[in-house]
Amino acid sequence: MVAISYLIGGMVVWGGIGWLVDQWLGTEGIGMGIGAVIGGAAGVYLVVRRLGA
Amino acid sequence: MNIAEVVGSTAAIGYGLAAIGPGIGVGLVFAAYIQSTARQPEAARITQPFMWIGFAVVEVLALLGIAFGFIWAG
Amino acid sequence: MTGQTIVLAADVPFPPTVEDFYLPSIAPWGGHDVWFTKVTLLLWLSVAILILYFLLSYRKPQLVPTKKQWLAESIYGFVRNNIAVEMIGREGVRFAPYLTTLFCFIFMMNLWGIIPFAQISPNAHIAFPIILAVISWVMFIYLGFRKHGAGYIKHALVPPAPWFILPILVPIEFFSNFIVRPFSLAVRLFANMFAGHMLLLVFTLGGFAMINANALLTPVSILSWVMTIALTFLDFAVIALQAYVFTVLTASYIQGSVSEEAH
Numbered sequence: 015m016v017a018i019s020y021l022i023g024g025m026v027v028w029g030g031i032g033w034l035v036d037q038w039l040g041t042e043g044i045g046m047g048i049g050a051v052i053g054g055a056a057g058v059y060l061v062v063r064r065l066g067a
Numbered sequence: 068m069n070i071a072e073v074v075g076s077t078a079a080i081g082y083g084l085a086a087i088g089p090g091i092g093v094g095l096v097f098a099a100y101i102q103s104t105a106r107q108p109e110a111a112r113i114t115q116p117f118m119w120i121g122f123a124v125v126e127v128l129a130l131l132g133i134a135f136g137f138i139w140a141g
Numbered sequence: 142m143t144g145q146t147i148v149l150a151a152d153v154p155f156p157p158t159v160e161d162f163y164l165p166s167i168a169p170w171g172g173h174d175v176w177f178t179k180v181t182l183l184l185w186l187s188v189a190i191l192i193l194y195f196l197l198s199y200r201k202p203q204l205v206p207t208k209k210q211w212l213a214e215s216i217y218g219f220v221r222n223n224i225a226v227e228m229i230g231r232e233g234v235r236f237a238p239y240l241t242t243l244f245c246f247i248f249m250m251n252l253w254g255i256i257p258f259a260q261i262s263p264n265a266h267i268a269f270p271i272i273l274a275v276i277s278w279v280m281f282i283y284l285g286f287r288k289h290g291a292g293y294i295k296h297a298l299v300p301p302a303p304w305f306i307l308p309i310l311v312p313i314e315f316f317s318n319f320i321v322r323p324f325s326l327a328v329r330l331f332a333n334m335f336a337g338h339m340l341l342l343v344f345t346l347g348g349f350a351m352i353n354a355n356a357l358l359t360p361v362s363i364l365s366w367v368m369t370i371a372l373t374f375l376d377f378a379v380i381a382l383q384a385y386v387f388t389v390l391t392a393s394y395i396q397g398s399v400s401e402e403a404h
Contacts, residue, residue: 017119017122017123017126018126020123021123021126021127021130022130025127025130025131025134029134029138043138043139046134046138047134047135047138047139050131050134050135050138051131054127054130054131054134055127057123057127058123058124058127061119061120061122061123062119062120062123065116065119065120065123066116066117066119066120066123
């Protein structure tokens with residue numbers, strides 16, 4: 015439950031920031047894609063720190 | 068001449084294909100945890116953190132599949 | 142008009158819709174723009190039943206408890222020992238009264254979903270779960286600030302990590318601690334009650350729809366009504382489980398706020 019919440023939370027937050035960057039620069043989906051990857055990686059890192067060793 | 072035509076987003080099919088790998092992976096992670104707990108119940112506390120790490124690393128692939136399906140839906 | 146009232150009439154509107162959850166008013170009978178409906182009545186009834194029951198069963202407490210007193214005490218003891226102390230630790234006894242009230246209230250409100258003639262849970266309207274979730278939300282934030290002072294912001298938002306990753310991690314922590322938590326509490330309870338009511342409606346009305354469509358389908362209709370009874374028992378399990386889950390999650394959020402180490 016906590017793990018899923020961190021993973022989805024990370025992708026939603028950073029994907030949303032990436033979407034804002036897309037709107038600002040006029041690119042289509044590049045910022046959002048990078049944001050989703052960063053958010054997913056950060057979510058994995060949070061799960062590892064909170065639940066892992 | 069069109070023999071067959073598919074209408075709609077191919078991203079749905081793509082996500083179906085992309086979910087196969089994480090599906091198998093998550094299954095393997097939990098199967099391994101259950102098996103190790105069954106073999107050695109007192110090790111459950113020790114192996115649990117590694118289960119969550121493995122789960123998070125695998126599950127993020129499936130979630131990225133959903134996100135990319137929406138971002139670059141064609 | 143609602144699904145339940147039309148059942149007695151000949152033609153049944155088969156796929157039940159969200160409109161079926163907006164019941165006609167009671168006080169001026171049948172109107173749609175007045176606020177006193179069956180849902181309001183059930184809310185007042187559940188509050189009244191809970192207050193009266195606990196007052197009456199504990200007015201003259203005895204050393205050897207009577208049946209009523211025993212039930213009231215075991216509900217309180219269950220929540221205190223198995224939820225409050227289990228999740229929060231020794232100081233969880235402080236929160237046991239609130240958690241017991243929450244558990245009993247949600248359980249009673251959910252239970253109306255399967256009691257004959259009531260047959261709808263007030264929690265199937267999202268307004269009630271939202272208020273309950275907001276109470277839990279305000280409560281764990283307040284408790285966190287009272288325990289840690291301004292340090293609660295650091296306690297809740299800053300994970301143990303090197304400083305250069307923190308800008309990436311803090312927004313995620315904020316999102317998952319302060320936005321996803323109340324949202325998932327409210328939606329989980331609401332969706333379970335909504336789906337339970339919808340499921341019973343589909344199977345009951347579906348039986349009538351099939352028997353009206355063709356007399357040969359009568360066995361299928363009867364099967365559908367038998368399924369309704371089975372689903373009522375399933376719904377009872379869901380009702381108890383959701384009351385328990387809501388209380389346990391509230392307790393675990395309180396634990397995260399009042400604990401010394403980072404959660």
